[in-house]
Amino acid sequence: MDKNERRGRPVDPYEEEYLRQLEEYSRIAGEDGSGDIDLTMGSADDAFASEYQRNGSASNDSKYTAPVQQERGGYEGSRYPRDTAPGQRSSEQGYRPERGSGEKRPQRYPAPEGRRRPQRSGNSAPERTRERREERPAPRTPQKTKRPAPRPAKRPEKREIHYGGEELHFGGRSKGRVPAHEKRHPVRSFFRTLIILLLVIFIGLNALLYYYITLVNRRGRGERTFTNGSMNSSSVRNILLIGSDTRSENENGRTDSMILLSINKDKKTITMTSFMRDMYVEIRGKRTNGEDIDVWDKMNSAYVFGGAELLMDTIEYNFDISVDDYVYVDFFSFIDIVDSIGGLELDITDGEAAGMEDPLGEQNHYLKQPEATDRLDHGGKLLLNGNQTLAYARLRYVGNADFQRTERQREVIGKIIKKVRSSDPLTINSFAKAVCSDLSTNMSRAEMMLLAYKAVFSMNYDIETLRLPAEGQYSFGSHGGQSTLDVDIESCRGLLKAEIYN
Structure with missing residues (x-):
C-alpha cells in the first residue's frame, strides 16, 4: 500500500x-x-x-x-x-x-x-x-459523548477562625463563625461587651424602677391658690414630706411632721427643714370641699382643713418658698418602712424609754396588739423596730417638748437614709417596695422616674438639717385658748434663702 x-x-x-x-x-x-x-x-x-x-x-x-x-x-x-x-x-x-x-x-x-x-x-x-x-467498513470511531457544561470555578474558601465557642451572627452568612477579615481587636471586644452589659443593666433597672413607681398611690394635683413663691430655682427641688397622726387610713388628721426636703444639685446638699406644728400662721386657700378659707391658726391645722394642697399654699404664702410636690406618710406606712430595713439603732435615754409607753399604748390599740407590746425597760443604744421607732419620733413630753420632737424626727429620717445607702440589694428592694406601697403623692409617673434618677446621683450628697423657727425667731403665745409660737416671718424667710439657696 x-x-x-x-x-x-x-x-x-x-x-x-x-x-x-x-x-x-x-x-x-x-x-x-x-x-x-x-x-x-x-x-x-x-x-x-x-x-x-x-x-x-x-x-x-x-x-x-x-x-x-x-x-x-x-x-x-x-x-x-x-x-x-x-x-x-x-x-x-x-x-x-x-x-x-x-x-x-x-x-x-x-x-x-x-x-x-x-x-x-x-x-x-x-x-x-x-x-x-475500500469495500471494508470504515474503522469504527469512538462516539463522541457530549461533555457536560463546565462548572464555574469555586472561589477559595476563606479561612475560618474558631474561638472555642462559635459566635452567633443573627441574619449573617457566616453560619456562626467569625471570618478572618472580621477578627475583632480584644480591647474593642471588651468595651463592646461592657457597653452591652451596661445597657442590659440599665434597661433592667429602669424596668424595676417603673415597677416600684406603679405601687405608689397617686392622688393627682388638687386646686392650688398660691404658687408664686419668690424663692425658686431650677437647681433646687422642694418636696414636702407630710407625716400625719391619722388613726384611720381614710381621714385627714393633724400633721405631726412637716419636713421640707430640698435637693440642691449645685451645692450637692440635701436640706431637711422642719416646720414647728404650733407656729401661728395665716391659712389661706381652698378647703377640701372647694370653699375659700382665710384664718389664723396653728400650722398643723391646714392639713385638716384642706389637705396637702392647702398645707403647701400655707407654707408658700407665709415663707415665700416654692413648694410643688408632696409625699404623704401615715402611722402604718412609717412602721412598715422601718421594719423593711431591719429597724434602726438609736441612743435612748431612760427618760425617753419611760416616756414612750403612752405613744406605744396608743399605737398598739390601733394595730390591735396587746398594750404592753414593744415596751422598753431601760435606755441605751438599742435596735428599735418600726413600732418603737414611731413612738420615739412622736415623743413630745420628754425634753424640750416640740422642739426636741422635731429634732428626733430629723434624726430618724437621717438614720433611714444612711442605712439604706449601706444596705445590700435585697434590703434595698424590700425598702423600695415598702416605701412605694405606703406613699401617696401628687407627682406623675414621669416626674417620679426623674426624681428617682436624681435620687441615685444624690445618694452621696451631704445631709443638712434646719428648724423653723430657729432660736431667736419666735416667742410663746396663746390664741383661742391654745399655746402657740408667734414667729418672725421675715427672719424665717431669710434663713431659708441663706441655707437652701445660698
Whole structure:
C-alpha cells in the first residue's frame, strides 16, 4: 500500500502484516512472470491445510505446495467447497487438523514455484486488494459523548477562625463563625461587651424602677391658690414630706411632721427643714370641699382643713418658698418602712424609754396588739423596730417638748437614709417596695422616674438639717385658748434663702 494513501490514518498492526505478506506474494508472482496467485480470503489457509493433511507434520525446512485447482473451479484439499460461500463452513467438508503435543501451528509461507494458479481476468492483485480494502467498513470511531457544561470555578474558601465557642451572627452568612477579615481587636471586644452589659443593666433597672413607681398611690394635683413663691430655682427641688397622726387610713388628721426636703444639685446638699406644728400662721386657700378659707391658726391645722394642697399654699404664702410636690406618710406606712430595713439603732435615754409607753399604748390599740407590746425597760443604744421607732419620733413630753420632737424626727429620717445607702440589694428592694406601697403623692409617673434618677446621683450628697423657727425667731403665745409660737416671718424667710439657696 502506498504510504501516501495511509497518511492521515492511524496505523493498524494487522493491516501492516497483511500488506507485508501481500508484497511478498506479489514479489514471488513477479519473479515467475505470471502473477497467478489467488489472494482470496481463506485460499492460502486452505492450501496449507491440504498440504499439511497429505504430508503430515512438516519440518521447518519443508516447503508447502499450493493445491491444484480442479476442473470445476474447486481446490484440492480445500475445506470450502465450490458451492459454499467464502466465510461459511461445511459440516461435511470442514477440516481442522489435530495437533499432537509438541506440534506447532503451521505458519503461512508463500506458494512454491511451479504451482501457480491461472491468472484471473480483470484487475491485478494489488488493485483487487485495494478494492477489498475500500469495500471494508470504515474503522469504527469512538462516539463522541457530549461533555457536560463546565462548572464555574469555586472561589477559595476563606479561612475560618474558631474561638472555642462559635459566635452567633443573627441574619449573617457566616453560619456562626467569625471570618478572618472580621477578627475583632480584644480591647474593642471588651468595651463592646461592657457597653452591652451596661445597657442590659440599665434597661433592667429602669424596668424595676417603673415597677416600684406603679405601687405608689397617686392622688393627682388638687386646686392650688398660691404658687408664686419668690424663692425658686431650677437647681433646687422642694418636696414636702407630710407625716400625719391619722388613726384611720381614710381621714385627714393633724400633721405631726412637716419636713421640707430640698435637693440642691449645685451645692450637692440635701436640706431637711422642719416646720414647728404650733407656729401661728395665716391659712389661706381652698378647703377640701372647694370653699375659700382665710384664718389664723396653728400650722398643723391646714392639713385638716384642706389637705396637702392647702398645707403647701400655707407654707408658700407665709415663707415665700416654692413648694410643688408632696409625699404623704401615715402611722402604718412609717412602721412598715422601718421594719423593711431591719429597724434602726438609736441612743435612748431612760427618760425617753419611760416616756414612750403612752405613744406605744396608743399605737398598739390601733394595730390591735396587746398594750404592753414593744415596751422598753431601760435606755441605751438599742435596735428599735418600726413600732418603737414611731413612738420615739412622736415623743413630745420628754425634753424640750416640740422642739426636741422635731429634732428626733430629723434624726430618724437621717438614720433611714444612711442605712439604706449601706444596705445590700435585697434590703434595698424590700425598702423600695415598702416605701412605694405606703406613699401617696401628687407627682406623675414621669416626674417620679426623674426624681428617682436624681435620687441615685444624690445618694452621696451631704445631709443638712434646719428648724423653723430657729432660736431667736419666735416667742410663746396663746390664741383661742391654745399655746402657740408667734414667729418672725421675715427672719424665717431669710434663713431659708441663706441655707437652701445660698
